[in-house]
Amino acid sequence: MQTMTASPMMFPVHSYEYREFPAGTDQSSAYIPLPDVQIRTSGGLSIPAHASILASVSPVLENMLDRPRKRRSSEKIIPILGVPCESVKAFVRFLYSSSRCSDEDMVNYGMHLLALSHVFSVPQLKQRCTRTLCARLTVDNVVDVLQLARLCDAPDLHLKCMKFLSNEFKAVEQTEGWKFLQDHDPWLELEILQFLDEVDSRQKRRSRKREEQNLYVELSEAMECLEHICTEGCTIVGPYDKEPPTKNRGPCNKFTTCQGLQLLIRHFAGCGKRVNGGCRRCKRMWQLLRLHSSICDQPDFCKVPLCRQFKLRTQLEKKGDDARWRLLVRRVMSAKAMYSLSLSKRKREEGPREAIHANPPRTRSFTTL
Numbered sequence: 001m002q003t004m005t006a007s008p009m010m011f012p013v014h015s016y017e018y019r020e021f022p023a024g025t026d027q028s029s030a031y032i033p034l035p036d037v038q039i040r041t042s043g044g045l046s047i048p049a050h051a052s053i054l055a056s057v058s059p060v061l062e063n064m065l066d067r068p069r070k071r072r073s074s075e076k077i078i079p080i081l082g083v084p085c086e087s088v089k090a091f092v093r094f095l096y097s098s099s100r101c102s103d104e105d106m107v108n109y110g111m112h113l114l115a116l117s118h119v120f121s122v123p124q125l126k127q128r129c130t131r132t133l134c135a136r137l138t139v140d141n142v143v144d145v146l147q148l149a150r151l152c153d154a155p156d157l158h159l160k161c162m163k164f165l166s167n168e169f170k171a172v173e174q175t176e177g178w179k180f181l182q183d184h185d186p187w188l189e190l191e192i193l194q195f196l197d198e199v200d201s202r203q204k205r206r207s208r209k210r211e212e213q214n215l216y217v218e219l220s221e222a223m224e225c226l227e228h229i230c231t232e233g234c235t236i237v238g239p240y241d242k243e244p245p246t247k248n249r250g251p252c253n254k255f256t257t258c259q260g261l262q263l264l265i266r267h268f269a270g271c272g273k274r275v276n277g278g279c280r281r282c283k284r285m286w287q288l289l290r291l292h293s294s295i296c297d298q299p300d301f302c303k304v305p306l307c308r309q310f311k312l313r314t315q316l317e318k319k320g321d322d323a324r325w326r327l328l329v330r331r332v333m334s335a336k337a338m339y340s341l342s343l344s345k346r347k348r349e350e351g352p353r354e355a356i357h358a359n360p361p362r363t364r365s366f367t368t369l
């Protein structure tokens with residue numbers, strides 16, 4: 001015989017024991033009030049229970065129990081039909097004490113218990129079923145659980161099912177559940193397909209944004225690298241006022257793009273076609289130099305070629321840069337700020353080092369090998 005205790009916290013008024021009475025058991029215990037209601041299941045099972053406990057947990061059961069009966073002496077009967085007997089037993093156990101409904105019950109009857117918790121308005125059970133079902137979604141059950149989540153107004157479970165569907169759609173599409181849904185619930189099918197479409201376009205938007213962000217980070221690094229080449233000099237290009245770089249110097253260990261940028265600079269310095277001739281590489285260099293000038297805040301001391309010339313030209317033309325260019329400049333500046341912050345953080349962690357731009361000379365050209 002199994003003994004169950006109603007939790008005093010859940011049932012402050014009636015803190016007494018509930019027992020399932022097998023046939024032939026002596027029910028006349030002095031400590032246990034007699035059950036005054038029978039719960040009938042589809043399989044013809046009768047589960048004895050206490051009306052006051054059922055009513056204290058479920059307002060729906062409370063209403064049912066309050067209904068006038070034909071005869072005052074007639075026994076109260078609550079029919080709970082359409083679900084397996086065992087799930088009704090688990091439901092009644094939960095009503096007496098949430099801890100009496102085991103994890104095994106949840107695993108075996110989670111879907112039925114969710115339906116019961118919704119119909120009889122027992123939110124604590126609904127939450128527990130939602131958690132269990134969320135954790136046990138599979139390719140084969142997700143469509144059924146989704147339909148149930150919709151019927152039972154369980155938004156968390158609904159969302160979880162939708163996300164699961166969008167991740168596993170190719171496999172779910174092959175299941176009987178999906179085929180049944182297509183035949184019988186075209187509105188839900190449409191809702192799911194729309195959700196998948198939104199997820200898809202959201203992912204595309206996100207990856208486009210990420211690509212854009214990467215571009216700004218690359219440009220801001222190119223700006224740092226350009227200053228490094230024009231101020232300190234590197235392996236094949238150096239500032240105008242310094243000795244040409246020596247051939248036997250190792251590869252640049254500051255910027256991975258340094259070698260490429262130096263080659264571009266060397267090309268720019270010697271190209272016959274230049275920008276007017278339509279050379280693609282020169283145009284790129286020209287844009288980098290213009291971008292540098294747009295974000296440079298020390299044009300008078302700057303050693304990057306054309307920095308002051310670009311600034312002067314913008315001032316003389318008076319019209320300023322167009323909106324798209326200004327946006328690009330803003331984005332690169334913020335990426336550069338992020339870069340310097342992470343760099344200074346790294347420097348703080350590594351300890352103080354010599355400042356690179358301590359006293360930059362006034363030259364605005366470079367020497368190349």
Ligand SMILES: [Zn+2]
Pocket residue numbers: 228229233234235252253254255258259
């Ligand atoms: Zn370098």
Ligand SMILES: [Zn+2]
Pocket residue numbers: 267268271272273274279280281282283
């Ligand atoms: Zn060129």
Ligand SMILES: [Zn+2]
Pocket residue numbers: 292293296297298299302303304307308
């Ligand atoms: Zn500059």
